Amino acid sequence: MMGGYVEGIIAILCINLMFAYGVYLTAASGQLNLGGAGFQAIGAYVAGVCSNSLGFPIFFSVLGGVLGAGLIGFLISFPVLRTRGVYMVLATFAFALVVSGVILNTDFLGGATGMVVTAYTPVEVLILATLLTILLVFWLMASRIGLVMRAVHDDDVVSEIMGVNVRGVQVFAFTLGGALAGLSGALYAHHYSFIEAQYFSALLSIFVLLFVLIGGTQTAWGPLFGASFFTLVPEVLRLGDTEWRYVIFGILIVLMMIFRPEGIITRTLVHRVIMVFNRSGGH
């Protein structure tokens, strides 16, 4: 059996990975979503209500959270996609604040005191869901859907001339991205058995976007690296000088942004690694 500390880290790593892939899908198609925590909160609360009030089995409660967050992602994409650049960042950010505000003011959801979710999901389920999420996103990015998303990221006008339904691609990314963030929230609710609006904060939205941007948006490896790095490195630094660990961590982030402005994992890097791998394997 895993120790409690290691299990705790694996659980949060799984939640962060699924969450990061949710935000990654929109970023990969060129839209920055700074409202990740809003989608995660919707997934958590919908799943919590399904579980507590409707008495759904855990699987269907989690599915409810996924569909709920996906539906909101779909609906919110239409007004959000009318904005561009920094205004889109602000629009998604505002969306997350609205979600948080609604939860805080709804007594049925426990308001500021939070909600206890009685059904419990062990860490193994989180690991399985995370592996499936990673597989899904890697497969998407290996297909023409991923190709089209990356093309829209690079040049939406030319993509449209190539026959791509650019708006459709962007709506798809928001919908599936919302669903994956919702999945992370729904499993969070069932693993930790307690959710509160304060957890799904602006800082969380910022962190998950940082996972994605620093990991790199060009390949599905980016969020895997980014979320793992941000989750594990503070723990590794804990082994050394505790007082300075966040200073060291902050310096690491700044250095990564200076030396790898397109993210740590780029398409070129992946291609070079594959070439080296093929060369050494071929002889």
Place this chain on the structure above:
Amino acid sequence: MSDPILQISNVSKSFGGLKVLEDVSFNLTPGQRFGLIGPNGAGKTTVFNLLSGVYAVDRGSVVLAGKDITNLPIRERIGLGLSRSFQNIRLMPHLSVIENVLMGQHCQSSQITEMLKPINWMKNNKWKQRAMETLENAGLKVDPGSTVGELPYGVRKKIEVVRALMSKPSVLMLDEPAAGLNARETSELADFLHEISTRNVTLLLVEHDMNFIHALCERVAVLNFGSKIFEGTPKEVNRDKAVLEAYLGTSTLEASDAA
């Protein structure tokens, strides 16, 4: 003469108070190599942007193979056979060579079953094979996996032509394809385009390099300040007074009487 494949009739376009195109008309017959020339700012690229739908036409009509496409959404045009390149290379900088070329096939492969196939994991995918073949036919010897942002200008320019060809266009519009190429590359490009046109692809070229136009085009139209001032063969264009005046200046103030 066969029916025109592309008919541009009395097209006008203004940006605010600025008239960019005024009553421009010309027709392309199937398989023709047609050059669109004129001084900087004459409206050549605007014609391309109107044809590909990037800008809306103010007045006039565009008919492709008998179908009025004047107000057709941008993304539906490539499927009808209209494909283009760009004056400033507009490849997707973060995609590899082959991925850029694969994008050119999008209109033929956008069924959901094709979209879901993980082509990066497949060794023998028909779309990838077709893309590789077209790259080879164009004489491009580059690592298909390299990111285009890192490649030299002349190579990127050629990849853009290949991408535009992947949709199997009936009309291929190339915006200054020879710009920035050296003499040898330019003559290779002319040969390549000549060969393409023998496969019944109609070429519409915007170009400044008159040698290139002479080597390739059967017919040219000259734009100046948004109006067509001449249409004829490349030989005739050199003798036309209005064209000479548009390029070299004039002793009188008005050159429009010649148009």
